[in-house]
Amino acid sequence: MLELKNLSYTINEGENEKKILDNISLTIGDNEFVAITGPNGSGKSTLAKIIAGIINPTEGNIFFEGSDITKASITDRAKMGISYAFQQPVHFKGIKVRELISLAAGTKLKVAQLREYLSRVGLDVNQYMNRQVDSTLSGGELKRIELATIFARNGKILLFDEPEAGIDLWSFQSLIQTFEKLKEKENCCVIIISHQEKIINAADRVILLSEGRIDKPYVMER
Amino acid sequence: MDKIRQDMLVKIAELHEIPSGAYNIRADGETYSRNSTENIEIITKKDKQGIDIIIKPGTKNESVHIPVIIGQSGLEEVVYNDFYVGKDANVVIIAGCGIHNCGGGNSRHDGVHRFFIDEGAKVKYVEKHYGEGDGRGKRIMNPQTIVELGKKSEIEMEMVQIEGVDSTDRVTRAELSEGAKLVITERLLTHENQYARTDIDVKLNGRDSSANIISRSVAKGSSEQLFISKIEGNNKCKGHSECDAIIMDNAVVKALPEVDANSVDAELVHEAAIGKIAGEQIIKLMTLGLTEEEAEKEIVNGFLR
Numbered sequence: 001m002l003e004l005k006n007l008s009y010t011i012n013e014g015e016n017e018k019k020i021l022d023n024i025s026l027t028i029g030d031n032e033f034v035a036i037t038g039p040n041g042s043g044k045s046t047l048a049k050i051i052a053g054i055i056n057p058t059e060g061n062i063f064f065e066g067s068d069i070t071k072a073s074i075t076d077r078a079k080m081g082i083s084y085a086f087q088q089p090v091h092f093k094g095i096k097v098r099e100l101i102s103l104a105a106g107t108k109l110k111v112a113q114l115r116e117y118l119s120r121v122g123l124d125v126n127q128y129m130n131r132q133v134d135s136t137l138s139g140g141e142l143k144r145i146e147l148a149t150i151f152a153r154n155g156k157i158l159l160f161d162e163p164e165a166g167i168d169l170w171s172f173q174s175l176i177q178t179f180e181k182l183k184e185k186e187n188c189c190v191i192i193i194s195h196q197e198k199i200i201n202a203a204d205r206v207i208l209l210s211e212g213r214i215d216k217p218y219v220m221e222r
Numbered sequence: 223m224d225k226i227r228q229d230m231l232v233k234i235a236e237l238h239e240i241p242s243g244a245y246n247i248r249a250d251g252e253t254y255s256r257n258s259t260e261n262i263e264i265i266t267k268k269d270k271q272g273i274d275i276i277i278k279p280g281t282k283n284e285s286v287h288i289p290v291i292i293g294q295s296g297l298e299e300v301v302y303n304d305f306y307v308g309k310d311a312n313v314v315i316i317a318g319c320g321i322h323n324c325g326g327g328n329s330r331h332d333g334v335h336r337f338f339i340d341e342g343a344k345v346k347y348v349e350k351h352y353g354e355g356d357g358r359g360k361r362i363m364n365p366q367t368i369v370e371l372g373k374k375s376e377i378e379m380e381m382v383q384i385e386g387v388d389s390t391d392r393v394t395r396a397e398l399s400e401g402a403k404l405v406i407t408e409r410l411l412t413h414e415n416q417y418a419r420t421d422i423d424v425k426l427n428g429r430d431s432s433a434n435i436i437s438r439s440v441a442k443g444s445s446e447q448l449f450i451s452k453i454e455g456n457n458k459c460k461g462h463s464e465c466d467a468i469i470m471d472n473a474v475v476k477a478l479p480e481v482d483a484n485s486v487d488a489e490l491v492h493e494a495a496i497g498k499i500a501g502e503q504i505i506k507l508m509t510l511g512l513t514e515e516e517a518e519k520e521i522v523n524g525f526l527r
Contacts, residue, residue, distance in 0.1 A: 054505055074508040083509065090506040093466070094438070095524035103520065104510045149510060 002028045002051070002157055002189065007060035009046055009212075020046050021057070022212040030156075033183050033190045035200045038209035044193045045087060047209070048161045051191070052084035053077045064157075081156030087165060087193075089146035091134045097145055098129040104149035117148045120178050122171045139166040147175075158182065160192045164199060176202055223249065226322050227293050233384065234318030234350040235289040245287040246273055248301070250294045262286055262313070272302035272334075275315075279308030279340065287316045290333065295325025295359050300332045307375075309340040318350040321361040321387075330362040341373040349379070353386030360388040367394045371402035373428070378405040383418065385411050391419045398459075400428030408437040409526045412445035412473070422451040426459035426488065435463040440522050441473035452480040455488025467496040468525055 009021040021043045028034050036044050049055040051062065053074040061070045069077060092100065101117055102109045109117075115125040121144035131137060133145060143166040150158055163179075164172060176198055182190050183204075192199055200206055208215055223231075227249060231237040240255070244262035247254040258264050261281040265274045275286055288303060307313065323329040339345055353361035369377060383390060396404050404424060412418050424433045433453055441447045453461035465477045481490035499521050507517035 052509055054509075074505060075511060075513050078509050078511040086502075086506060090500070090502050092503060092521065093525050094527045095520070099524065103507065103512065106511060153510065 001030055001063075001065060002191075003063040004051075005061045005063065007047075007050060007057045007062070009043070009050065009055065010058045019212050021050070024060070024212075024214060026207065026214065028157075028189055028191060030187050030189055031183070033179070033202065033204045034192070034207060035203035035205070036191065036193045036207045036209060037195060037200055042209040043212040044209050045161055048084065048159055048191070048193055051157070051159055052082060054084075078153075078155075081153075083150045083153040083155035083158050085146050085150045085158075085160040085163060087161040089139075089142040091142070093132065093134050095133050096129065097131050097133055100133050100145065101148055101152045104152040105154070109152070117152045120151050121145070121148045122174055123148070140168060140171075143167055144171075151178075156188055158188065158190045160190070160194075162193055162195070164194060164196045172196075172198070223254065224293070227291050230291045230293070230320030230322060230352065230354075231289055233352045234291070234320045235287055235316050237287065237289065241285070241287045243285045243287070244275070246275075248288070248290045250292055251297055251299050259284065261311075267302060267304075270302050271299060272304070275303065275305045277305070277307045277311050277313055279310060281308065281311040281313060283312060285314040285316065289317065290319045290331055292319075292321045292323075292329050292331055295323050295329055295355075295357055296327025298328065298330040298362075300334065302334045302336075304336045305338065305345075307337065307339045307343045307345055309372075310342040311340070312344045314346045314348070316348045318348070318352075319363055319365075320352045320354075321363070322355040323353070323359045323361050324355040324357040326358050328360040328362060330360075330364070332364040332366070334366045335368070337367070337369045337377065339369070339371050339375040339377060341375060343372070343375045345375075345377040347377060347379045349381045351383040351387050351390065353388065355386075361386060362389045363387055364391045365393070367392075369394075369396040369404065371396065371398045371404060371431075373399050374401040375399075376403040376405075378407075380407045380409075382409040383411060385413065387412075387416065387418070389417045392421065394420075394422045396423075396433070397425045398428055398431035398433065400430060402428055402431045404431075404433040406433075406435045406437075408435075408439070410437070410439035410447065411442070411522075411526060412439070412447055413442040414445060415443070416445040417447075418445070419448045420450065422463075423454075424452070424461065425454045425456060426461055427456045428459070429457045430459065431457065432460040433462070437463075437465045438467070438525055439465075439475070440468045440470065440526060441475050442470045444472045446474045447476070449475075449477045449494075450480075451478075451492070452482065453490055453492070454482045454484065455490050456484045458485060458487035459489070461488070461490040463492045465494040465496075466525075468522065469496055469498055 479492035
């Protein structure tokens with residue numbers, strides 16, 4: 001279970017303070033599939049980075065499985081089972097797809113295991129495992145590999161920042177199926193930041209962020 | 223041969239035992255062992271230190287190992303090795319130099335390699351440099367590589383300096399005839415107070431000749447690197463040079479890529495990029511459970527692969 005308590009994040013813009021996140025409180029249970037949506041600049045990505053430990057909140061606390069992890073490092077949170085898929089995938093010159101996914105899995109993966117993770121994102125293992133994770137891959141390919149690293153983590157919290165960005169419509173449909181399958185996994189919650197109606201529709205609960213605040217309890221019309 | 227020297231042979235040439243095919247192992251300034259084959263003859267030079275390696279025309283799928291190791295502190299040598307690669311031959315040449323210096327004197331190996339590659343021949347050349355030992359004496363290597371590529375011949379050169387070389391001045395010269403092709407891949411790591419200079423000069427003289435120079439380096443500690451590459455396009459040709467460096471700590475890296483087009487049909491491109499490890503690369507690997515140090519190591523190792 002993940003619990004955010006009175007989280008705020010403030011930055012200084014010249015002499016003025018700007019609240020990116022304003023007193024966010026939220027509890028996400030095990031096995032829940034939550035979508036976070038809202039307009040650009042509403043603080044969605046900041047919230048995701050705070051959960052992953054990349055940004056420290058200026059106020060408030062984060063609890064994971066009952067313990068306060070507000071001060072825990074990115075590495076420690078990853079080891080506890082929090083995985084985070086970047087909105088903009090990172091390039092690594094010289095590191096191969098199979099090596100990056102093996103790092104994510106924490107062990108040198110066999111081809112059969114790689115095939116399993118890559119097929120979930122619609123990539124052929126033979127075609128991709130020895131490619132380098134650099135600009136020779138297209139934006140869409142990099143994004144899928146980014147998602148595959150998260151599946152290989154086998155974490156307890158799977159946090160995706162706009163997984164649909166850069167993915168073509170055809171593979172988008174199978175991506176949603178992949179997310180729906182994650183729901184069947186036990187002791188794992190999925191948090192997806194998205195603008196996509198189809199992803200939002202697949203969620204158990206939708207949270208609407210607006211100007212750094214959760215406006216009101218929001219339930220999608222089914 | 224003792225364990226230190228044997229281990230160095232593994233590091234620089236992946237030699238766990240005596241190789242098959244032609245070889246010449248040079249240890250502490252002398253030939254330690256040698257083997258010529260029917261197609262590849264190795265002869266000691268009469269006028270100076272070094273060997274001639276003569277590869278018969280049409281030799282296919284054979285290899286030559288010519289590693290050099292120095293375990294004796296204070297030994298300084300200049301060695302001349304000439305490779306004559308016959309028409310249509312296709313061979314792999316594995317060179318490399320390892321210095322173990324635990325004494326007070328400087329140990330230095332300056333290898334001058336000349337390649338005369340005949341029409342249609344293909345060569346893959348691998349050179350690894352490595353230094354170790356805790357003596358005050360420096361470990362120095364100044365390789366010179368001179369290549370003459372005949373019509374439609376090809377050479378792919380992989381030049382790697384793994385670690386532990388205090389000072390290196392790496393000079394490479396190449397001239398290409400019609401349809402010849404040259405690929406140079408350099409991987410370089412410097413640390414502590416080490417210095418490395420790379421100086422590559424390629425002349426694309428023949429029609430449809432091509433050169434691709436790819437250098438990736440990492441400079442750590444207070445080390446210093448200078449990368450100079452010049453591609454001269456004197457005909458209808460293609461040339462590309464790329465220098466990519468990761469700079470860390472207090473290191474200094476300088477890159478001077480030059481392309482000279484002397485023909486309207488020369489297509490020449492150069493790229494140079496120097497920068498520290500991107501913060502987001504480290505963050506991404508930390509979200510996969512690596513510590514900052516582990517992340518940095520993976521990024522550097524991958525980059526130099």
